[in-house]
Amino acid sequence: MNAKKINLVKIEEILASLGHFPSKISGDDVWFFNPFSEEKNSSFKISRSKNVWYLFSEGTGGGNIDFIMKYFNCTISEAIKWAFEQSFFSFHQREDNVSNLESKKYKIISVLDKISNKNLIEYLQKRKVFRQSEKLEEVHYEVENNKNEIKKFYGIAFKNNSENSFEISSPYWKGCLGKKDISLIKNNSKNVVVFEAFFDYLSFLELNLFEEKKSDYLILNSVSLLKKSFDFLAAYSNIYLLLDNDLAGDKCTRNIIEFFPEAKDIRVKVLGNFKDVNDLLINSI
16 A cells, blocks of 8 residues: 555545535535634545645645544554554445435345345354354345445444444455444443444453443444544443544544543553554554
8 A cells, every 4th residue: 555546535435534525615615614723613624536644734735544644643654554443445445335324315125134145154153253143134225326236235234323324344345334423332330431333342352341330331433433432421430431542543532632631541551552443452452
């Protein structure tokens, strides 16, 4: 993976993955509120045809790598590493996959309470969370692609807070069926543990962490949903943050602690040098 390939990704996808959406669209120009600060003016513009950005309030701009470096205040190698780990790269996916099913025509064929597909069972076993499979469902669905062809898919389904909406994961693709949303698992506790992905939640249970503490669990499912989580987090006395050990996780953790100063970042204690909870689990067995 190199900077040239990363700059081929639509910068709108990168912005959306970080929770930034257009405030105005005018032909080829798409305007955003400044993603680098709390500035309330639409001073950030991208050109769709050129796939570049420009921040008028600072007189700076560039391509995707320039944006990532400025956004995370990181080096070019760190920017490339972060970009490589994200799921918005179409060249990481099979040709017939669909990256955003919220805006595509899809139909759910069946939802099974028990994971029975051999490939999905092997996938969960590889991720070391098969014993937690009772918290998951198996979904079969079909999608109409841009050529009006119907393609059939299946995957692991994890319910989010929106009606008839699932976070989907398979060996070949991860995304969402329905509306993208957080997932909140309630156990009538004043403690809550926050994760980025549902595999981290399942891994946390598998490792039997926090055995002595009864907790609720909040899974962001996307860092773009961070601010939406604040309304839920406000109800808790104790907030434990177990986000990913990377640039996006660092930024999310800082943002939560800014709003909830008593929140505790427990990544160093729990993860050490591992990337996330599932990475810890896989390397602990």
